[in-house]
Amino acid sequence: MDDPLIIAGREFRSRLITGTGGAANLSVLERALVASGTELTTVAMRRVDSAGQTGVLELLRRLGIDVLPNTAGCRTSAEAVLTAQLAREALETNWVKLEVVHDEETLLPDPVELLDAAERLVDDGFVVLPYTNDDPVLARKLEDVGCATVMPLGSPIGTGLGIRNPHNIELITSRASVPVVLDAGIGTASDAALAMELGCSAVLLATAVTRAQDPERMAAAMRCAVEGGRLARLAGRIPQRFWAQASSPGL
Amino acid sequence: MKARVNGTSRDLADGTSVAAVVSLVGAPDKGVAVALDGAVVPRALWEKTIVPDGGVVEVLTAVQGG
Numbered sequence: 001m002d003d004p005l006i007i008a009g010r011e012f013r014s015r016l017i018t019g020t021g022g023a024a025n026l027s028v029l030e031r032a033l034v035a036s037g038t039e040l041t042t043v044a045m046r047r048v049d050s051a052g053q054t055g056v057l058e059l060l061r062r063l064g065i066d067v068l069p070n071t072a073g074c075r076t077s078a079e080a081v082l083t084a085q086l087a088r089e090a091l092e093t094n095w096v097k098l099e100v101v102h103d104e105e106t107l108l109p110d111p112v113e114l115l116d117a118a119e120r121l122v123d124d125g126f127v128v129l130p131y132t133n134d135d136p137v138l139a140r141k142l143e144d145v146g147c148a149t150v151m152p153l154g155s156p157i158g159t160g161l162g163i164r165n166p167h168n169i170e171l172i173t174s175r176a177s178v179p180v181v182l183d184a185g186i187g188t189a190s191d192a193a194l195a196m197e198l199g200c201s202a203v204l205l206a207t208a209v210t211r212a213q214d215p216e217r218m219a220a221a222m223r224c225a226v227e228g229g230r231l232a233r234l235a236g237r238i239p240q241r242f243w244a245q246a247s248s249p250g251l
Numbered sequence: 252m253k254a255r256v257n258g259t260s261r262d263l264a265d266g267t268s269v270a271a272v273v274s275l276v277g278a279p280d281k282g283v284a285v286a287l288d289g290a291v292v293p294r295a296l297w298e299k300t301i302v303p304d305g306g307v308v309e310v311l312t313a314v315q316g317g
């Protein structure tokens with residue numbers, strides 16, 4: 001069944017966007033990326049002489065996976081805009097996963113700085129994919145300033161707590177006219193399937209795979225979960241009932 | 252003269268270019284970008300852009316993350 005994900009005119013067959021953070025090494029990451037079937041993967045921008053420098057770009061190029069730079073670590077709109085501009089220069093892409101977080105304990109988005117950065121980057125010609133709170137009003141405002149997607153969290157980054165407010169996610173998907181990507185908080189496959197059943201167009205995850213006991217197998221599980229959840233959403237689930245209803249004919 | 256390169260104070264010869272700073276920090280050939288005093292310096296201008304005394308240079312590349 002042909003059911004591509006379309007973001008800013010670019011078509012993807014996979015509805016799973018992955019991160020690269022947290023993998024024990026590049027070989028583990030490579031096996032997980034291949035098993036996930038992803039076509040779009042995030043990287044962070046850091047100083048050249050800092051620890052953690054890797055051949056991640058070469059790996060993504062070799063696997064034919066598009067790179068999606070993020071602005072992780074930025075606390076203000078100004079920092080995020082500069083980081084996005086540096087990423088555009090370094091990686092020759094005008095796509096950016098916009099992250100502007102408020103504090104280290106929660107890593108929750110700062111809505112004021114986020115919206116400001118989104119508007120500036122859209123004006124500067126970027127395709128902006130903002131990591132946002134599960135706030136339907138903020139999601140609408142991000143869409144209004146021209147973001148290519150909205151990417152609400154299920155729960156805080158790296159917690160694996162799943163989707164804490166499914167109704168908010170459904171409120172967002174029910175009136176968004178850009179793809180909604182569930183970003184952050186996914187812990188296991190059922191969380192990813194639920195995101196798709198709630199009407200999300202894609203799921204973005206990293207930790208759930210890279211820090212799983214078997215990242216390659218969890219990546220495969222996430223791929224199946226996203227596909228299953230998408231199919232279920234398109235198929236249309238049965239209404240929930242209070243009382244039982246026999247599925248066999250009466251005697 | 253002194254400049255701040257990726258957070259570290261460095262003594263640089265007068266007239267040092269951004270391109271020279273990029274090789275100084277051992278940056279790879281590809282996937283690198285430079286900011287000088289908070290503004291991006293496009294790669295095409297690295298050779299002819301001179302780091303001023305007290306300049307702040309950030310040399311960034313992509314790493315695993317997100």
